[in-house]
Amino acid sequence: MTARRPIVVGTDGSSSSLQAVAWAAQAAALRRCPLSVIATTFVAGAYGVPIGMPTSFFEDEERNGKNRLAAAAEAATRAVPGYSLDIHTTLCTGTPAGELLERSNTAAMIVVGSSRRGIVERGFLGSVSSAVAAHARCPVAVVRSIPDTDVTQLEGSVVVGVDGSAHSEPAISMAFEEAALRQCELVAVHAWSDIDLPVHFEGGSVSGWKQIVTQETALLSESLAGRAEDFPDVKVRTMVVMDRPVRNLREQADNARLLVVGSRGRGGFTSMLLGSTSRALMHSVRCPLLIVR
Template identity: 70%
Template sequence: MAADRPIVVGTDGSPSALQAVSWAAKEAALRNAPLTVITTTFVPGAYGFPVGLPPSFFEEEELEAKKRLARAAEAAADAVPGHSLEIHTVLGTETPAGELVERSKAARMVVVGANRQGIIERVLLGSVSSAVATHAHCPVAVIHGLPDTDINALAGPVVVGVDGSAHTEPAVSMAFEEAALRHTELVAVHAWSDVDLHLAFEGGADPTWMQEVVKNETARLSERLAGHAEKYPDVKVRTVVVMDQPAHGLREEAENAQLLVVGSRGRGGFTSLLLGSTSRALMHSVNCPLLIVR
């Protein structure tokens, strides 16, 4: 049943990962969903490690992994005081990205921190957040650790990118749902140019043409939002239409947002690309949680 599908979050014990756990716990509580916390441990022969390493190495790794899970479960419970959140912990033996992608097949969302803690993880395993965002079978939330900030204390609207293509329909639908769950405003951003055209219109361009384009693009955006607005009548919607590259406009609106929602690919993406340029750029340039919806 859909109601039993968990929110899945990975942890490596880093501050960024623990913030991801806290955010995932709140998301699970908002949806009355169970939370699954995953970490991984090294096993003989895994990740290219020599098989000759002493057993004590792997025993210590397993012990540390169990401690990470315990700390993460505690952080999850602390993030939603008074809520009887169902928390499950999983100790995996595959790569972190591999474990999370596999779990994504039965999850309603996967949550990852944006930074890995150790040199071994960074060199041998690469960017887990990028790999999971690219290959997961469900929406992926990427959480950047904010020093001295409670990730769940972020206020402001939910921001969603709308490019007018069918690719962003699932993202728009989920953005409305998130705004309703959080009782906050939804800001729908439509950037109608894929290139920076500001220089082209400096020095005497006819403003009438520009006004007509903005008018048409605003109408196009309203059409895309109409059905969702009817489903969520209590969600206040503010529209923003900009002549800019999508990533620029979305970054600007996300500065004061509690969540940014985008599709995994936009209107210009090749069907063979699983993660578009806009979503990939935003993964590395926004501070608020980023939710990528396939």
């Protein structure tokens, strides 16, 4: 656990972002670390007030930004009753994604809200969550707005996706930490239908399938080895399934309080920096999604 590095969360004043703020406050309280809340606003440029806008445009924007921060600080305080949370608020002038990414160099975690309807409200939702998840230098939690549901009250297990590669190892370590902090069960899921089958697999024979299952179960056990000793109080349940990772992890997330995945993004294009599985889950799961690059 990284001591005293802050958890950073962005707010635009929407209900989605306030849910993210509340979740981030609880995460900060669990870690005994500060919470940094940021909002963005326009600043006067070389061309002055935009055409058609009142002369008080920038003053109004600054006042609204400060009001958004005050509302977020209040939401954060309500989320951790009885705990004196160290909250810092900052009104920024850069782009939302740029401000969050800059802070990812020194943050323990970045938290962003994402509307279930996919509406981009003042820039902290939708595409910004994708950009931050792809480029941040620390873990990123994406908190979706769920109708009639308070994400801070979700119960259930912490679920982690395991693919057996080095890319999932940081996610496994953080999933154990999250389960220990929340004092809940950890469900480790390994879905193997989209990986290369062994060359000696013979046309779907029973013995062939059993051998594959045995190999994939051993792979999962090897991936989890050592963590149980570091977190002896965390109960671990393993699942090895012949299924597509996105579909199976989405199903497990329906009854989870947190889903943790790694990122296997490859290639030189910005859109490919986030792996296809984590990118698909980010826009479909109901519980908070923690992406560990």
